[in-house]
Amino acid sequence: MVSINKNISQLKVSATLQINEAVKKKRLNGEIVYHFGFGQSPFPIPKKIVKNLKKNADCNHYLPTAGLQELRIEIVKFLGEHQQINTIQENIFIGPGSKELLYQTILILEGTFLIPKGSWVSYLPQVKLIGKDYFIIETSFKNNYKLQAHALETYCKNHATQNNILILNTPNNPSGAVYRKEELEKLAIVCNKYDIIVLSDEIYSQICFNNSHAKSISNYYPEKTIVFGGLSKVFSAGGYRLGYMMLPEKLKELNSIYKTLFSETFSSVSAPIQYAAIEAYKYKKSIKKSVKASVKILEAIGDYVYQNLTQVGVRCTIPEGGFYILISFDDFKETLDEKQLTNSVDLANYLLEEYQVALLSGIDFYFAPDELIFRLAFVDFNGKKALQKYLKNDVPLNSKFIETYAPNIVNGIQKIIEFTNTLKA
Numbered sequence: 238m239v240s241i242n243k244n245i246s247q248l249k250v251s252a253t254l255q256i257n258e259a260v261k262k263k264r265l266n267g268e269i270v271y272h273f274g275f276g277q278s279p280f281p282i283p284k285k286i287v288k289n290l291k292k293n294a295d296c297n298h299y300l301p302t303a304g305l306q307e308l309r310i311e312i313v314k315f316l317g318e319h320q321q322i323n324t325i326q327e328n329i330f331i332g333p334g335s336k337e338l339l340y341q342t343i344l345i346l347e348g349t350f351l352i353p354k355g356s357w358v359s360y361l362p363q364v365k366l367i368g369k370d371y372f373i374i375e376t377s378f379k380n381n382y383k384l385q386a387h388a389l390e391t392y393c394k395n396h397a398t399q400n401n402i403l404i405l406n407t408p409n410n411p412s413g414a415v416y417r418k419e420e421l422e423k424l425a426i427v428c429n430k431y432d433i434i435v436l437s438d439e440i441y442s443q444i445c446f447n448n449s450h451a452k453s454i455s456n457y458y459p460e461k462t463i464v465f466g467g468l469s470k471v472f473s474a475g476g477y478r479l480g481y482m483m484l485p486e487k488l489k490e491l492n493s494i495y496k497t498l499f500s501e502t503f504s505s506v507s508a509p510i511q512y513a514a515i516e517a518y519k520y521k522k523s524i525k526k527s528v529k530a531s532v533k534i535l536e537a538i539g540d541y542v543y544q545n546l547t548q549v550g551v552r553c554t555i556p557e558g559g560f561y562i563l564i565s566f567d568d569f570k571e572t573l574d575e576k577q578l579t580n581s582v583d584l585a586n587y588l589l590e591e592y593q594v595a596l597l598s599g600i601d602f603y604f605a606p607d608e609l610i611f612r613l614a615f616v617d618f619n620g621k622k623a624l625q626k627y628l629k630n631d632v633p634l635n636s637k638f639i640e641t642y643a644p645n646i647v648n649g650i651q652k653i654i655e656f657t658n659t660l661k662a
């Protein structure tokens with residue numbers, strides 16, 4: 238018998254992975270599946286970035302632990318110009334994806350990690366892996382599942398003596414919500430009052446529908462906000478595995494801790510990838526144009542999903558950024574109870590088997606099993622073709638465009654509508 242670290246062996250396979258596996262199997266068998274479970278950018282990596290990667294393929298040396306200086310400088314400029322965040326190169330750290338940087342941060346910081354209900358699937362497993370304390374803070378549909386300052390205050394008032402670390406994500410995965418300035422200001426007041434460290438996950442920052450970027454809590458609480466970002470979503474380069482982190486000036490005592498930890502774990506991010514990323518963060522006209530166009534397409538598809546589902550009575554969060562929305566069948570609970578579909582895992586399986594629709598159950602996003610809520614990712618379409626068409630002709634992003642370039646979305650939504658209609662008396 239191999240004895241295994243309990244923090245690791247106790248982790249269960251996530252429902253996300255299970256459904257992705259089930260979808261893969263079905264597709265291999267030639268079955269049609271409308272895959273709303275997958276959370277990856279459908280667009281190609283802007284050509285200039287790929288070109289720079291090829292150009293630097295022969296870079297065989299290790300780079301500095303905190304990252305290539307030239308890249309850190311470009312990220313500083315990018316954050317200043319395109320995210321309204323001011324920082325200096327010494328406070329930027331490059332890692333193999335923002336996920337790893339978050340993990341290392343959770344490892345470093347002592348305290349209780351506060352996770353709003355309706356947050357990204359990996360925060361809690363990371364906290365559990367390291368054996369840290371956590372608390373899930375309640376959120377509600379009426380606020381698009383955004384954390385409210387009074388909910389944070391209530392918790393902190395009762396736990397004022399412990400170190401509290403808040404994980405905040407905007408634009409949000411899974412809800413698609415984007416925090417407004419006033420909401421962040423109110424949260425910042427509470428964070429300041431209780432001396433909370435904030436891990437601000439801004440990986441979708443530029444994928445924001447009503448603004449060029451999502452507002453950052455670091456603008457209102459610069460003292461103790463650590464910002465996370467990367468190539469995966471905005472530049473459609475998840476597989477490149479490059480993320481960054483920005484430490485606030487007030488926490489600069491952590492700089493050497495991070496450098497030591499990086500040097501003893503991943504050493505430094507792949508050199509060619511770092512050189513390629515310089516091109517991304519220079520954010521030249523052609524790259525900016527393709528990012529903006531892909532955001533427009535996502536906005537149109539998000540709106541299509543929202544309009545069509547709300548019309549038949551499915552409760553949805555309002556998509557404001559990223560590529561997800563949460564949809565709820567709680568209003569049909571009675572009928573679903575009769576069908577013995579009483580929890581979101583069973584209902585997700587039912588929808589996959591009976592309607593070929595893959596959704597992710599809310600339990601992975603900290604909802605209770607009997608809350609019939611699901612994450613729907615609207616990226617099951619050929620992003621390359623859609624982007625090419627839109628960039629070439631600047632065609633209207635209407636339902637005809639969506640029917641032509643995102644047929645799986647249209648057909649999958651039809652299936653959900655069909656199912657919803659069976660629940661009506």
Ligand SMILES: Cc1ncc(COP(=O)(O)O)c(C=O)c1O
Nearest residue numbers: 334335336357410440467469480
């Ligand atoms: C909210 C959120 N944070 C972080 C990540 C991780 O991104 P990266 O590819 O930079 O590790 C993801 C990826 O799915 C995400 O959705």
